[in-house]
Amino acid sequence: MLERVRVSSLEGLFRDVITNSGRTRAAQEAAPASPTREVRSLARKPYGSRLRRSFDRQVIDEFVSEGKRLVWPHLNAEPLRLGSPKEFRKAWSPLGIELRTANLSSPSGLALMGFYIEKNPTSKRPLICVNTAHHQAAISAAFAHEMGHHLTAKMFALRGDAPRLMGYTGYAEHLDQPSELAADILVSLGIFPRDIARQWFDEPRKTRVSDGGESSGISQAVAYIANRYGFNADHRLSAASRLQYLAGVLHYAKLRRALFREFGV
Numbered sequence: 001m002l003e004r005v006r007v008s009s010l011e012g013l014f015r016d017v018i019t020n021s022g023r024t025r026a027a028q029e030a031a032p033a034s035p036t037r038e039v040r041s042l043a044r045k046p047y048g049s050r051l052r053r054s055f056d057r058q059v060i061d062e063f064v065s066e067g068k069r070l071v072w073p074h075l076n077a078e079p080l081r082l083g084s085p086k087e088f089r090k091a092w093s094p095l096g097i098e099l100r101t102a103n104l105s106s107p108s109g110l111a112l113m114g115f116y117i118e119k120n121p122t123s124k125r126p127l128i129c130v131n132t133a134h135h136q137a138a139i140s141a142a143f144a145h146e147m148g149h150h151l152t153a154k155m156f157a158l159r160g161d162a163p164r165l166m167g168y169t170g171y172a173e174h175l176d177q178p179s180e181l182a183a184d185i186l187v188s189l190g191i192f193p194r195d196i197a198r199q200w201f202d203e204p205r206k207t208r209v210s211d212g213g214e215s216s217g218i219s220q221a222v223a224y225i226a227n228r229y230g231f232n233a234d235h236r237l238s239a240a241s242r243l244q245y246l247a248g249v250l251h252y253a254k255l256r257r258a259l260f261r262e263f264g265v
Contacts, residue, residue, distance in 0.1 A: 035169075035243040042172055042250050047258035050175040057263045059155075060185065064265070066151045067186050070095065076265070080190035082140045082229065085132060097150060098127045099143075105133040113166040114142040116149035126150055134168075135237065137229035138245055141187055141252075142166055148183030156182070168244060171251035184255055189265070191225060191249075192256040200224070201257040221253045222246060 067075045071092070083091075089099045098120060104112065114130035128146040132139055149164045156179040164179065174180035192200070200221040226232045231245050259265045 035240055035247055038169060038171070038247045039243065039250060042247060042254065045172055045175060045254070047175070047254045048262050051181070051255070051258045052262055054178045054181055055185075057265075060259065060263055060265055062155070063148075063152060063182055063185055064189065067148075067189075070151060071147055072186075072190060074193075075186070076189045076193050079193055079196070079228075080140070080144060080187075082136055083143070084136075085130065085139070085143075088140075088143045092128075092147065095150075096125060098123060098125050100127065100129045101132045102129065103133045104131050109133060111168050113138065113168055114146050115166065116146040116153075116164045118150075118153045126153075135231065135234060135241075135245060137231060138248070141191075141248070144187045144190055145183045148186040149179065151186065152179065152182045169247070171248060174251070181255075184252065185259065188252040188256040188259065191252050192221065194265075196221075196224075197256050197260045200253075201260045218250070218253050218257060221256075222249050225249045225253070 064075060072080065085099070085101045092099055104110065109131065110133055112131055113134060114128065116129075117127040119125070120127040128143065128150065130139055130142045130146065134142070145166050146164070164183075166183075171184075174184050200217040203217055226246060226249060231237070231242055231249070234242075237245070
């Protein structure tokens, strides 16, 4: 939990979160682990049953309605586009949110994608912070995920200055954390709007794999997003980094398939 201390800089705020959050420390420890193991683990996870355990169709519709009303008018109809931090700040500042960025490229810094605080201890305003050391697509996803926390904060009664953290790894943990899963749902609907989801996930029942398995639709959807958002073409990424980002894409793809299958969204 974020301590109630004043910090002299944004980097200090990031450091406080990294230092004082057990979850982020766990993410740092997990970061050197093989991304291949995370991909394999996510591929085996049952998403549909976990999704239904946390939400019903009415709640999902409430998430979408709030997202459309305040931030993304075309949510689930058009893909979210990549944006620069300046563009996000210009678009979202009128909502009364502070948007801050820091470039933390050290191994421990990279473990953190971003975080949301419902009430900044100093300004008393909602705060979204994102680590810009990551790939542009990952940065945009982090902005969207943290905005998801802002949109659903009251639904989950988030405590004012307790940060909601997004790590570089550990996506499977979100399946057991409804507030994280809600934020991921909004990102997933933005990455895979309705027509794209139907293209990849409207599989005949006789050809479907089990809830925790992969299908050609999932593989093709991951490849589609990797190409669309530039993960495959960015030669600056190491093989391990590219695979770790693809683990995130796999998480969002399986979540989107579960939304399509379980609720017809």
